[in-house]
Amino acid sequence: MATLTVPQSVPSASEDCEQLRKAFAGWGTNEALIISILAHRNAAQRKAIQETYQQAYGEDLLKALDKELSSDFERIVVLWTLVPAERDAFLANEATKMLTKSNWVIMEIGCGRSSYDLFLVRQAYHARFKRSLEEDIAYHTSGDFRKLLVPLVSAFRYEGPEVNMTLARKEAKILHEKICEKAYSDDEIIRIITTRSKPQLNATFNHYNNEFGNAINKDLKANPEDEFLKLLRAAIKCLTCPEKYFEKVLRLAINKLGTDEWALTRVVATRAEVDMQRIKEEYHRRNSVPLDRAIAGDTSGDYEKMLLALIGHGNA
Amino acid sequence: MALSHEFQALTKSFSGFGVDEKSMISVLGKWHKDDIKSYRKESPHFVQDDRLFEKWVDHHVDFLKHEFLRLKNAVVLWTMHPWERDARLMKEAIDGPQAYGVIIEVACTRSSEELLGARRAYHSLFDHSIEEDIAYRVNDSHRKLLVGLVSSYRYEGTKVHEEIVKSEAKILCAAIKNADRKNPIEDEEVVRIVTTRSKPHLKAIFQHFKGINENLDGESTFDKTMQCLCTPQTYFSKVLDASLRHGADENTKVALTRVIVTRADEEDMKEIKEEYHKQHGVSLSKKIDDEVNGNFKDFLLTLIARGE
Numbered sequence: 062m063a064t065l066t067v068p069q070s071v072p073s074a075s076e077d078c079e080q081l082r083k084a085f086a087g088w089g090t091n092e093a094l095i096i097s098i099l100a101h102r103n104a105a106q107r108k109a110i111q112e113t114y115q116q117a118y119g120e121d122l123l124k125a126l127d128k129e130l131s132s133d134f135e136r137i138v139v140l141w142t143l144v145p146a147e148r149d150a151f152l153a154n155e156a157t158k159m160l161t162k163s164n165w166v167i168m169e170i171g172c173g174r175s176s177y178d179l180f181l182v183r184q185a186y187h188a189r190f191k192r193s194l195e196e197d198i199a200y201h202t203s204g205d206f207r208k209l210l211v212p213l214v215s216a217f218r219y220e221g222p223e224v225n226m227t228l229a230r231k232e233a234k235i236l237h238e239k240i241c242e243k244a245y246s247d248d249e250i251i252r253i254i255t256t257r258s259k260p261q262l263n264a265t266f267n268h269y270n271n272e273f274g275n276a277i278n279k280d281l282k283a284n285p286e287d288e289f290l291k292l293l294r295a296a297i298k299c300l301t302c303p304e305k306y307f308e309k310v311l312r313l314a315i316n317k318l319g320t321d322e323w324a325l326t327r328v329v330a331t332r333a334e335v336d337m338q339r340i341k342e343e344y345h346r347r348n349s350v351p352l353d354r355a356i357a358g359d360t361s362g363d364y365e366k367m368l369l370a371l372i373g374h375g376n377a
Numbered sequence: 378m379a380l381s382h383e384f385q386a387l388t389k390s391f392s393g394f395g396v397d398e399k400s401m402i403s404v405l406g407k408w409h410k411d412d413i414k415s416y417r418k419e420s421p422h423f424v425q426d427d428r429l430f431e432k433w434v435d436h437h438v439d440f441l442k443h444e445f446l447r448l449k450n451a452v453v454l455w456t457m458h459p460w461e462r463d464a465r466l467m468k469e470a471i472d473g474p475q476a477y478g479v480i481i482e483v484a485c486t487r488s489s490e491e492l493l494g495a496r497r498a499y500h501s502l503f504d505h506s507i508e509e510d511i512a513y514r515v516n517d518s519h520r521k522l523l524v525g526l527v528s529s530y531r532y533e534g535t536k537v538h539e540e541i542v543k544s545e546a547k548i549l550c551a552a553i554k555n556a557d558r559k560n561p562i563e564d565e566e567v568v569r570i571v572t573t574r575s576k577p578h579l580k581a582i583f584q585h586f587k588g589i590n591e592n593l594d595g596e597s598t599f600d601k602t603m604q605c606l607c608t609p610q611t612y613f614s615k616v617l618d619a620s621l622r623h624g625a626d627e628n629t630k631v632a633l634t635r636v637i638v639t640r641a642d643e644e645d646m647k648e649i650k651e652e653y654h655k656q657h658g659v660s661l662s663k664k665i666d667d668e669v670n671g672n673f674k675d676f677l678l679t680l681i682a683r684g685e
Contacts, residue, residue, distance in 0.1 A: 258505075
């Protein structure tokens with residue numbers, strides 16, 4: 062469930078644009094006004110605001126935000142304002158660049174989106190970067206990482222609920238064999254994880270646990286320093302229970318000395334209109350402290366206010 | 378008494394592609410039962426049985442079944458939505474005896490949107506994704522290539538980066554030269570390039586090959602893939618020619634219907650006809666006229682003539 066709250070009666074896109082324009086006017090910037098508008102509009106409304114702003118003032122809203130805002134606050138506002146497909150395309154592209162390289166971001170996009178949404182990301186990527194998502198990811202990754210990540214983002218998984226229990230048993234066995242042989246990047250493991258539907262995978266992993274006594278991720282912990290295994294475990298988690306996966310990302314981001322603002326921003330911006338409610342519940346359960354409090358304790362200023370608004374704190 | 382030219386007409390109408398309905402009606406329909414008996418005694422399609430009657434040769438009855446069905450298959454395929462058509466073609470190829478060629482053909486010659494449509498139709502028709510079924514059924518070195526081809530969503534703009542084209546052409550060249558030791562489709566860089574780059578990019582690479590006399594017109598999977606991606610009209614012309622040759626097996630013959638029905642409304646039908654004429658010195662229509670019978674022939678010729 063999303064945590065995004067949109068007011069009962071939403072002003073028109075032109076009214077919102079006028080207000081935003083006022084927020085940018087003059088020397089300072091009225092951050093509170095920006096938050097009160099953008100943090101409470103859904104994707105369709107934000108898109109309408111962007112288009113109306115462009116028509117009314119001849120300027121890209123995102124460029125205006127870039128000029129007016131800075132640092133972590135700017136990043137979360139800009140990322141949030143983008144519609145999900147464009148946001149993911151932007152994040153994926155960023156993840157292929159040298160200084161901001163991240164296999165995790167790519168994996169999240171491949172595993173944490175619905176089949177249809179993932180295709181929208183691929184379309185948005187064509188439009189913005191004039192190349193395909195998979196060609197850039199293939200080019201910028203290698204070895205086992207490429208083997209896993211390219212099929213993850215190219216998948217168009219079946220989305221029905223049907224599960225074939227016999228197949229689940231068979232594939233749980235295959236996974237177990239390969240894991241016992243320590244063949245973690247074996248073609249069969251990759252095949253199963255990157256092509257089967259999410260319900261089918263769930264059934265397979267449940268069988269694995271029943272048959273072999275351990276959850277598959279426990280058996281994949283053989284070498285704690287192995288980056289590929291970490292990514293594989295994360296992919297499995299993200300595919301089957303995303304709220305647990307994102308809870309962990311948030312926990313690590315907040316507990317880190319200083320804070321990992323990039324991870325925090327990314328999770329909040331990408332999940333606020335998807336399943337942030339479940340992630341909050343999971344966070345509370347796992348950490349005995351509500352997410353709002355943890356974020357408030359770890360961040361400050363307008364950045365903190367925007368994060369809290371997006372995760373539905375009070376009715377900011 | 379039946380005339381020998383009627384015998385010939387009837388024999389011809391029972392061979393080749395499709396069936397000559399008009400001959401059958403005008404000859405067979407008219408014949409006295411003694412004429413039919415004479416035909417049975419003369420025809421290679423019947424054998425003398427020990428119990429003193431002329432029996433149909435079983436495999437010829439099968440042959441006839443296929444030939445009578447050709448028009449029906451063509452019509453059903455033609456009226457289908459292209460997405461359903463491509464999804465069903467792929468399913469048949471996956472389930473059947475390793476017909477990788479059809480998978481490559483569909484995945485490489487359709488536009489990115491058409492391929493997406495086929496993938497969606499596949500979900501609806503078969504409750505699985507294409508890539509999961511292909512990955513499951515293909516256990517050999519072809520798996521990565523086929524899954525990659527079918528999962529691609531290639532950029533369709535014309536923008537191409539020359540330096541990258543050059544460096545990737547080098548990579549592919551090296552893989553081709555090394556083909557005796559390692560099948561190019563097992564090279565992960567080859568698979569990366571061929572399954573993710575845009576068609577204009579791959580065509581530019583192909584141009585580099587021509588410059589060094591590397592023709593890629595062989596029968597290997599790699600060659601077929603490059604042809605489908607870069608010069609589909611050449612690929613289709615070859616497939617059509619193979620289907621129209623005498624003695625072709627059913628898998629090869631069935632390509633005639635498939636190629637014509639799936640390309641009839643595309644821009645490349647015109648190019649395919651030109652390429653066919655260039656390669657074989659005779660127009661595709663004439664060849665079909667010679668080798669194919671009856672209503673099936675008329676249907677194909679009508680499809681080819683569209684847009685003229």
